[in-house]
Amino acid sequence: MALFKRIESAIDGSIGRRRLGYALLGLVILFFLWFPNDTSQSNYVKTVFISGFFYAILSSSWALLAGIAGQFSFGHMAFMGIGAYVAGLFARDGITFAALGIALTPESISSVGAIVIGTIVAGAVGLVIGWLLLRLRSAYLALFTIAFSELFRIAMLTEYDYTGGSNGLSLRPLLQVADVDTARQIEYYLMFALLIVCLLLMYRVAHSPIGMFLRAMREDEDAASALGVNVVRYKILIFVFTSMIVGLAGAIFYSDIGSERIIPEQLEVLQMSLIIAYAVIGGMESLLGAAAGAFISRYLLEAMREVVITLPLGLTLPDGSDAFVWETGAWRFALFGLVMVFTLRYMRNGLLYPILDWFSGRDLIMQETVSIRKSDDDVAADMEDSG
Amino acid sequence: MKNRSVTLTLILVVAILALMPFSVIRADGHCEFADEAIKIGGLVPLSAPGSVGGGVAMSWAFNRAVDDINADCGVQIGDQNYRLQIVIGDSEGSPERGQAVVERFILEDEVHAVSGVYHSAVGLATMGILDENGVPTVFSEPWNDNVSANGIMEYDGRPPRNADGVDHIFRISPASSMVGSVVVDWLLAEGVEDIVIIAENTDYGQPAAADELARFEAAGATVTQINVELGTEDFVPILSRIQARESAPDVVRILVTGETSFNLTQQMAELGIAPTEDTICVTNQFAFQSEQYWENVPDGNYCTFNRVGIIPSLFSDIAIGLNEAYFEEFEDIIPSFAMASYDALHIIADGMERAGTMSDGAAIVEAIESTDLDLSQGRYYFEYGNHNPDLPEGTPAFMWHQWPDPVVTMMQYFEPGQSSLDAAVIFPEVYQTHGTGYMAPGESP
Numbered sequence: 001m002a003l004f005k006r007i008e009s010a011i012d013g014s015i016g017r018r019r020l021g022y023a024l025l026g027l028v029i030l031f032f033l034w035f036p037n038d039t040s041q042s043n044y045v046k047t048v049f050i051s052g053f054f055y056a057i058l059s060s061s062w063a064l065l066a067g068i069a070g071q072f073s074f075g076h077m078a079f080m081g082i083g084a085y086v087a088g089l090f091a092r093d094g095i096t097f098a099a100l101g102i103a104l105t106p107e108s109i110s111s112v113g114a115i116v117i118g119t120i121v122a123g124a125v126g127l128v129i130g131w132l133l134l135r136l137r138s139a140y141l142a143l144f145t146i147a148f149s150e151l152f153r154i155a156m157l158t159e160y161d162y163t164g165g166s167n168g169l170s171l172r173p174l175l176q177v178a179d180v181d182t183a184r185q186i187e188y189y190l191m192f193a194l195l196i197v198c199l200l201l202m203y204r205v206a207h208s209p210i211g212m213f214l215r216a217m218r219e220d221e222d223a224a225s226a227l228g229v230n231v232v233r234y235k236i237l238i239f240v241f242t243s244m245i246v247g248l249a250g251a252i253f254y255s256d257i258g259s260e261r262i263i264p265e266q267l268e269v270l271q272m273s274l275i276i277a278y279a280v281i282g283g284m285e286s287l288l289g290a291a292a293g294a295f296i297s298r299y300l301l302e303a304m305r306e307v308v309i310t311l312p313l314g315l316t317l318p319d320g321s322d323a324f325v326w327e328t329g330a331w332r333f334a335l336f337g338l339v340m341v342f343t344l345r346y347m348r349n350g351l352l353y354p355i356l357d358w359f360s361g362r363d364l365i366m367q368e369t370v371s372i373r374k375s376d377d378d379v380a381a382d383m384e385d386s387g
Numbered sequence: 388m389k390n391r392s393v394t395l396t397l398i399l400v401v402a403i404l405a406l407m408p409f410s411v412i413r414a415d416g417h418c419e420f421a422d423e424a425i426k427i428g429g430l431v432p433l434s435a436p437g438s439v440g441g442g443v444a445m446s447w448a449f450n451r452a453v454d455d456i457n458a459d460c461g462v463q464i465g466d467q468n469y470r471l472q473i474v475i476g477d478s479e480g481s482p483e484r485g486q487a488v489v490e491r492f493i494l495e496d497e498v499h500a501v502s503g504v505y506h507s508a509v510g511l512a513t514m515g516i517l518d519e520n521g522v523p524t525v526f527s528e529p530w531n532d533n534v535s536a537n538g539i540m541e542y543d544g545r546p547p548r549n550a551d552g553v554d555h556i557f558r559i560s561p562a563s564s565m566v567g568s569v570v571v572d573w574l575l576a577e578g579v580e581d582i583v584i585i586a587e588n589t590d591y592g593q594p595a596a597a598d599e600l601a602r603f604e605a606a607g608a609t610v611t612q613i614n615v616e617l618g619t620e621d622f623v624p625i626l627s628r629i630q631a632r633e634s635a636p637d638v639v640r641i642l643v644t645g646e647t648s649f650n651l652t653q654q655m656a657e658l659g660i661a662p663t664e665d666t667i668c669v670t671n672q673f674a675f676q677s678e679q680y681w682e683n684v685p686d687g688n689y690c691t692f693n694r695v696g697i698i699p700s701l702f703s704d705i706a707i708g709l710n711e712a713y714f715e716e717f718e719d720i721i722p723s724f725a726m727a728s729y730d731a732l733h734i735i736a737d738g739m740e741r742a743g744t745m746s747d748g749a750a751i752v753e754a755i756e757s758t759d760l761d762l763s764q765g766r767y768y769f770e771y772g773n774h775n776p777d778l779p780e781g782t783p784a785f786m787w788h789q790w791p792d793p794v795v796t797m798m799q800y801f802e803p804g805q806s807s808l809d810a811a812v813i814f815p816e817v818y819q820t821h822g823t824g825y826m827a828p829g830e831s832p
Binding site for chain 2: 166327330
């Protein structure tokens, strides 16, 4: 502890925590930029990373919606699905606006165009849902969004003629690259770039006056409203914003970037609870924490599919092998659940939040504030004594 | 001198005879394996949202097949015996996870072949990667027609897999269309003309109802379709609509799954709608789990149901042994997808042996196309492939690289509390066990 304090003082007295944090973040970004060029890594690991980036977007956007804005929604996966399904259906069937005399044939819609349409529709649905949710809070909001999410999932499941039912809907591939290695490299960078852009956008919102209004609404909606915060506008705005982000992520990911088809089971409440769990483990009130929590959790869940324990001292099993292989199956989710229980009981701000908090230097500001208050209190006490 | 030769010869003969059993034991129990093993990837759902029960049964069957094959000295390629090794991967029933697991199989585990797949969505999402990477694959459960049809037909904008001259994907589970036709063919053979279909409002019930409705109407029959929500417990209002008809229907066909199908069948029987002298009761394949069926549907005697997978009365010695082992482990009758998974590994191993390679995908595919093996579900062969590429007119594209004979039958209980092992197989005629196509209530075989 003393050693840690000494290192802490040394950092504070030299480079400073915040700068060190930025430097480390830069190194992490450089690592992710370099990673696909590591020839020792197979495309499988890149696939796991791509999936990690996707879930990082979902989790961090949910952290913005629930952790920062206080809108505890279970509809996030549904909005992701709306983006993906709409993009797939538009690219496959096109659309006709008879009243306007406009007919968009599938041939006239590019993959990018379909993704844009999917994103806009996700935002439009977010607008409607956000408006409907205006008067709902806490448990009622959660129940409403669960109902909406299930409604959408069941519609996708039963309208099999259009959506493919449980066989899923195949989206038009976004990339047409014949070489598998090159394709995977591009997919990797595309998903990573999307994550960075989404994080920057969300960070911009969270650290703008809008972000302050959202936090004020989270703490006390009535008080915020009394202080002049346009609760209606910002509640709808944050729903539309996060819906468009996950809609875009879903439309891109399922356009053969991370997966070649989306299925209704992907929209189940169970999948939504995983997104929430990633955010809780990483830190609900930190976009970066939620994103890192999702990425690390996805990676570990994948790595733990098969646990290999090599026997020591040259021991062997009856079949002659020197290692015990445990196919974890669903057990890895049970272990994940244990981590979640630990986090909720002992580290409610998330496992990564203390680290990010330390780098932010907020505790220094807090100490400074406390000491100023204390000295003010001492001065007041002295004045009282002398008076 | 002569006596000594005779004595020596006798000693030699006795010694050979005495050592023979040991040499046999050595061959059976102490096979010499090459250092390298043949790895097969088993893609099954082992966690939600996948069907975990199905995945567990398939994993069990894979391990059983590996044990049996290795006990028989593995796979012989050239003069070497190779141990078979199964690498199980959890698809979670999700195309995205299925694709990732298949990539892991190919790139990390370096498997030589793949089998399994329970959910069609996973099969449809992974078949392209497996084919592009030249991995011989025998799917053991996905039903979607396009899984095999994509071998020679474009699907979802993707060109036929066989466009490059080799299609690495085979299927030994039935295609959906193969299952749907059996119920309709049987009922039409029984002369029904007025049919009520009660279908659950899901992707199982609705397409199945649409398929059967089209077949019935094409044959000139009248069909009334009633949709129900899965999980409904009180069906009396719906059943009252059937009771209120001027004449009883010839058949009530239930396309509802699980507990809900039991509730519906029991309430239908209690109300005296079916089975009756006038109306045939056709419930779904869940009725094959006889213990659960009789517990929930005590009035369900004389109901009929369809069954996918070989019927118990036709079980071969392999199937009997497999069923006994499965019963010991799970206390239930072995499902068809577990048998198919067991058989799939034998088909792959046989293909490798005949091709004389474990790594040349094209050669293994060529060998699998000419498979002729008797296994737990019957005789396996593939009628259409590059060995016989021209499908006759009228033959559906899903018959490509498809085992043509998965057994789909109609069965009927004719005694209360009867085990499904003793229930009558009534259709197709070739499988009939009690010499009858249907027994009206009160009749016996």
